[in-house]
Amino acid sequence: MTVSARLLLVPALLLALAGCGGSGGAATGDTLSVAMQFPPRSAYAFDADDGALLMTLGVAETLTTVDAEARPAPSLATAWEQTPDARTWRFTLRDGVTFHDGTPLTADAVVTALSYISSVSAPPRAVRDIGFTAVADGPLAVLIGTSAPDPVLPLRMSSGNLGILAPAAYAGGGQPNVVRTGTGPYALTTVNGADSAVLERNDTYWGTRPGARTVTIRYVTDPQSRALALQSGDVQFAEGLPDASVAQLRSAGARVTGYPAARTVELLLNQAAKPFSDLRVRQAVTAAIDRPALAARVLGGAATPAADLFGSAVPWGSATAAAGADPDRARQLLTAAGYGPSSPLTVRLWTFPNRPEMPLLATAIQAMLAQAGITVKITVGEYSAQEPKVLAGEFDMFLNSRSYLSDFADATSVLTSDYTCKGSYNIDHYCSAEFDELVGTLAGISDVTERQKVFTRAATMLTDDAVGVMIVHPHNTAGENGTRGFVPDPLSVRPVLPQLTPAG
Structure with a gap:
């Protein structure tokens, strides 16, 4: 049974409330403002778990993603197979993908990104202590190895810590530059520390383009402040809403969805x-x-x-x-x-x-x-x-x-x-x-x-x-007041912001 089917069978999990927009919640043109619960921990550093945030925003992508049955699914890689020695997997890359800076996705670019993240002083848990290596196998294939056979390597590659950035992101040494270097449906264009950021639509994206041209992200750690911003229409989407605010949000015309968390x-x-x-x-x-x-x-x-x-x-x-x-x-x-x-x-x-x-x-x-x-x-x-x-x-x-x-x-x-x-x-x-x-x-x-x-x-x-x-x-909870399109993802893998379209 799929996760979505389970949600239908357990109505108590769904807190979808009446109303699909409010008078104060309409987005301006094709621009959205959103309130996110968790700010970047370390200036969008992948090895500090900020890679998962960049994936949620729709900025960075990984070689694989995960379907509703928690099985590996294609993303920047379209296919993978385990080699006869069982310690190496061959990933075939998606052809025609470009980074936000215009450079093409190649095997060498993937190797640069994965070699960086596996060589930091404290590698992410997804690749820590497994003898992780990556080498190019032609222009659009990468061989990823481990010191012992790893049956879940395709699932590991869906970890948000393993996002692929353009080679220019790593050229300056130190922490990679995440501005205009991803492959996702949105490009990160402006970063204001841990307070806010601005995204612009990637019109050359290889997949489905997002509905909003520009998204302003506000990182609001206080749950009541997020609820008030959504209720007033100051933002059109917010996550992590307090239970005590649900009734008031309903009266303001917001749609709030509750769904299982892992x-x-x-x-x-x-x-x-x-x-x-x-x-x-x-x-x-x-x-x-x-x-x-x-x-x-x-x-x-x-x-x-x-x-x-x-x-x-x-x-x-x-x-x-x-x-x-x-x-x-x-x-x-x-x-x-x-x-x-x-x-x-x-x-x-x-x-x-x-x-x-x-x-x-x-x-x-x-x-x-x-x-x-x-x-x-x-x-x-x-x-x-x-x-x-x-x-x-x-x-x-x-x-x-x-x-x-x-x-x-x-x-x-x-x-x-x-x-x-x-x-x-x-x-x-x-x-x-x-x-x-x-x-x-x-x-x-x-x-x-x-x-x-x-x-x-x-x-x-x-x-x-x-x-x-x-x-x-x-x-988990999420609310819309001036947008449509949000789909709950209990596995927290699917990018959230690219789903949203101004309701106007």
């Missing part, structure tokens, strides 16, 4: 020590938490109750929302584990305020666990101070928010780092030889569908072993 809020339980080394206690906590109530009441419907690690944002996740709480079963499990009125259970719950919903969820979880006889003491502190302690196992419960597709549309990285015995981010301190063996099979599976079956099995195993409690999957 993110999970998880209550991590320290299995390295009592009480959570006992499966019955972990199961009791799971049974005591009413995840539908947390999604609907605490988060105002801006999330889906989590039935597994992944959820409906990806093809391999569960599209079924979690069931409600069962306090009676929770108390029975606690009694079987030796806890009750004469031996009450008290645990510590840590979380952080960086995401404002986390303390709210923690307080609600505290109340739910109290109904089952578990006393919870909450500490809200800075994540940077908490992380070393939770990794060292010096905690009981930790409420975390985790993006599980931070690099490209494959779950191997998060399954390995978060849940294998030697995982670098294994906060639960979960260790299962059977789970490690299952994840280990991914090294030899190149078929994307078969890999996704392994992801599903791994998520089921985590649920069966009560490895933390998957609480909710938050939604």
Whole structure:
């Protein structure tokens, strides 16, 4: 089932509101103004994850992209194949593509771009520690190699960190120049630090041209300010809108869409020590938490109750929302584990305020666990101070928010780092030889569908072993007030701004 089909089957995920434009929201001619949630982290540096932002804006493009089933799809490369030695893939480039500065896309240009990003002091995770190399194989083909066979290299090449810029971008040494050096439907023409930028339509673009000739981007970090700008018509598109503003935006004629994000809020339980080394206690906590109530009441419907690690944002996740709480079963499990009125259970719950919903969820979880006889003491502190302690196992419960597709549309990285015995981010301190063996099979599976079956099995195993409690999957939001054309993309791969057309 496609991601789009899942959206149709889960109406609660869609917050599309009545109205398709407002009196104050019309764009001027073919010019748009937009409010984006996240500004560039480091002057549009690809190795600082700004490449993903440039891809969202429609400025830079990668060799591959991803379709709705999270399979690699053509972009600047039209075809790819693995060579007999299994450590090299040959990518055939799209003919007739030109960079914004007028130079042609060639194999040598691609090699220059990929060699730069793989040689920086801290290469992006998508190519880190894999022995990544790129050499030209004629004018329109590139051989990309790794030190060991890599079954997901075509998916890796969709990472926003691996965007291809014109050779002139790298000529000055240091950080590449991103102004008028991409291949996308928009050229970046003006950069005003982390405050704003201007895009101009690329009229020689190889694909579908965008609807607006010029787009002014404002980076607005405050969600309420983004909502007010959209409501007033000061901008015609905004992302990351606060739930409390949705009704007011509706009354102003804006159209707001909510859709699944590849993110999970998880209550991590320290299995390295009592009480959570006992499966019955972990199961009791799971049974005591009413995840539908947390999604609907605490988060105002801006999330889906989590039935597994992944959820409906990806093809391999569960599209079924979690069931409600069962306090009676929770108390029975606690009694079987030796806890009750004469031996009450008290645990510590840590979380952080960086995401404002986390303390709210923690307080609600505290109340739910109290109904089952578990006393919870909450500490809200800075994540940077908490992380070393939770990794060292010096905690009981930790409420975390985790993006599980931070690099490209494959779950191997998060399954390995978060849940294998030697995982670098294994906060639960979960260790299962059977789970490690299952994840280990991914090294030899190149078929994307078969890999996704392994992801599903791994998520089921985590649920069966009560490895933390998957609480909710938050939604992304976007609003239009004077534009049309936005299509939700739970995988966050499709360029957003080129979709938009002035509604006038």
